[in-house]
Amino acid sequence: MxxxxxxxxxxxxxxxxxxxxxxxxxxxxxxxxxxxxxxxxxxxxxxxxxxxxxxxxxxxxxxFPGKRALYLAVLIEMVEGADIVEPPQRPESAGEALGSFARAWLERLPLTGDTAPEGRLRLRSLAEVVDDEQSRTVLAQIARLEALLLALGLESCARNGSASRQVRLAELALTLLGGSALLAEMAPGFGDPFDRARACEHLAGLPLADTWAPPYLPFVKPARTSRDVWSPPEGLTDRLTGDRIDLRADGLVSVLGAHRMEAAEDAVRSARSGERVTVAVVTGDPDETGLLLRLRVADLASCLRRVFPTEIWRRFRLVIGDDAAAVATSIGLTGTDDTTEAAVRIQDGAIVARAHGRGAAHAAAAGTARATSRKAGT
The missing domain is CATH 1.10.10.60 (Homeodomain-like)
Structure with a gap:
């Protein structure tokens, strides 16, 4: 032949x-x-x-390796298969945005006539699924990432450049909504979802004096300057918008393990104004931890897209799964696990700063600034 x-x-x-x-x-x-x-x-x-x-x-x-992975895959298919609803104009205020977000989120509450198992599936319940220390740790980190993503949407509602940190407000709203889901599971029919949506609106009026000032920043190890050619992976998908990602532009790229997702805020707050931030979340357990992350991100993103126009996410891109592994390889990481924290700064087609460990994104951003200053002074 x-x-x-x-x-x-x-x-x-x-x-x-x-x-x-x-x-x-x-x-x-x-x-x-x-x-x-x-x-x-x-x-x-x-x-x-x-x-x-x-x-x-x-x-x-x-x-599927087991029943938990299969259950998470069923929920992912439900969430990712839902129709995408285009949002109206950008919300006028954080309160309006929270009300709209709450109404979108509360649509998962069980309907009259749903059986208990069917209601739990609608709720994306993880009550019997997250039953080990690893899953609880990851879920706590996912919750921190969810609060940051909702906060970025709320911060975009500020007018006249007066945006302040809204992470604590986002945490409060997600706590209220999470409690609503638990009550719906344990005591179906209790409470009025419209009251809860109104309560979320009014949370925006609380004087939280929210600031970003992690105590570890002064002790972060400086980044290592470099001039390595940047060859970014292609065909990556942003999990917030569903759009393809082009990593060739200048900006900050942060790779975080599933136990370090809270460090995504380091990248967001440390990057220069207007520059793009890409966060890639990796895990040593893609079959279960990876599915849990994919489910929660897809679920949150489906609600965010119904409230905020997609252009507000252009500065922040989130990649997970195989895409995240490709990003990790592209910045030179030979091995990753759930505790990985690394970042690089991209400038003019090259990696100009590298950092590893706690506060890596902050170090990569600051290190580039110093390197640029030295070059300008020569």
């Missing part, structure tokens, strides 16, 4: 395998969703899911 014909046969066989795997995965997810609706997370069984999908137990495990 001619080599070209052999290559065509191999390519066709590979395509067939990929298509078959996609069909198998879709069948497993559909069967799993029905099993979780009827039995709940605790009562669901892998054998029953396999039977519903008319597959073997091994076929299920070849696509």
């Amino acid at each position: 001619e080599p070209r014909r052999v290559e065509g046969v191999v390519a066709m066989a590979r395509l067939t395998r990929v298509q078959q795997q996609a069909r198998t995965r879709a069948s497993v997810l559909a069967a799993a969703r029905q099993e979780f609706i009827e039995q709940g997370y605790a009562g669901a069984k892998i054998d029953q899911i396999a039977s519903r999908a008319q597959l073997t137990r091994g076929a299920v495990y070849s696509n």
Whole structure:
């Protein structure tokens, strides 16, 4: 057989395998969703899911490492498959934005007639899923990242350049909404969602005197200056807007492990005005921690996009999963885990500053400024 014909046969066989795997995965997810609706997370069984999908137990495990990963994948499909609603004009105030955000978020509350398992699935409940120390630690870090993302939207509502930090306000709103979900799960029907949305609006009037002043900043190790050629990965997706990312422009790139997501604010606050910030979140456990991160980010982003115009996120880009691993490799990290914290500064097509450890993004930003000053003075 001619080599070209052999290559065509191999390519066709590979395509067939990929298509078959996609069909198998879709069948497993559909069967799993029905099993979780009827039995709940605790009562669901892998054998029953396999039977519903008319597959073997091994076929299920070849696509998902366990029940938790399968449950998270079902929720991700629900969230990412929802229609994207374009927001109106930029909110006039933080209070208006919080009210709109709360109304979008509260749509997940169970409907009258939903069974308890079905209601938990609508709520994206993690009550029985996050049951180990690793997951709790990651969930706490995700909550810090969620508060920052909501805060950036709220800060964009400021007029006349008078924006102040709104992270504490965002934390309060997310706490109120999270409590609403817990009550809906434990005591369905309690409370009025419209009252909760109004309460979120009024939170914006609290005098929180919010400032960003981490005590560790004065002790951050300075960045190392460099002049390495910058070869950014292509085809990356911003998880906030769904747009493709071009990393060739000047700016700050921060790689954070799943236990260090709170450091995303270091990158946001340390970057120069108008410069782009890219945060890539990596994890040593993509099958479960990675899915948990993807779910929560997609869920939050779906609400944010209904309140804030997408242009407010142009300065901040968030990448996760394989995209984040590609970013880590591109800045020279040979190994990453959940405690990774590293950052580089990009300028004129080169990496001009590198930093690792606590406060890496702040160091990379400050280090470039010093290097630029020295160059200007020569």
